Amino acid sequence: MGNLSPTSDAILACARSLIVAGGYNGFSYADIADVVGVRKASIHHHFPSKVDLVRTLVAQYREEAKAGMANLELRVSDPLEQLRFYIGYWEACIADANAPFCIGALLASQLPVLPEEVGIEVRAHFRSLSEWLTSVLERGARRGQLHLTSTPRAEAEAFMATVHGAMLSARAYGDPTIFGVVTAPLLERLTPRH
Secondary structure (H helix, E strand, O other): OOOOOHHHHHHHHHHHHHHHHHOHHHOOHHHHHHHHOOOHHHHHHHOOOHHHHHHHHHHHHHHHHHHHHHHHHHHOOOHHHHHHHHHHHHHHHHHHOOOOOOHHHHHHOOHHHOOHHHHHHHHHHHHHHHHHHHHHHHHHHHOOOOOOOOOHHHHHHHHHHHHHHHHHHHHHHOOOHHHHHHHHHHHHHHOOOO
């Protein structure tokens, strides 16, 4: 993913913002051409089809997320703090509207109408995030730092669904503070009572 040209990167960045604004079917190559300042033929040169473009975008997004989680693992060793940082990242993104929605979650809501190649990448993103959350929860439970009421895998899925649901609620209400209202009890529930 790191060897893309500056034009490819600009096209992907534009597609990302257009997907956040209107979903998979909410943009065309003409929209990207207008924003990026290139001809549609140039977009087709880099990404022959919309499927290629969005598949590449989701794969890139998944790699960025994995790198972010790996960086978090290096900087923060406490599992509860890792979960707080993860939630805090999204809370800040939603509050300042620079990345108000997870591309994976947004596209997952559209899976029935997405091309299969894009769906494969979206599901891979969810699997990757679930695996990371499961490992954090397992580690936290083993150390007595997290209180789980179910298996680490089930807790990871519930955690992920709550965070993505909080994004939806914040968007539905047009109120970024709703994200914290939804996610705060999640962290409280996982915190052991001493």
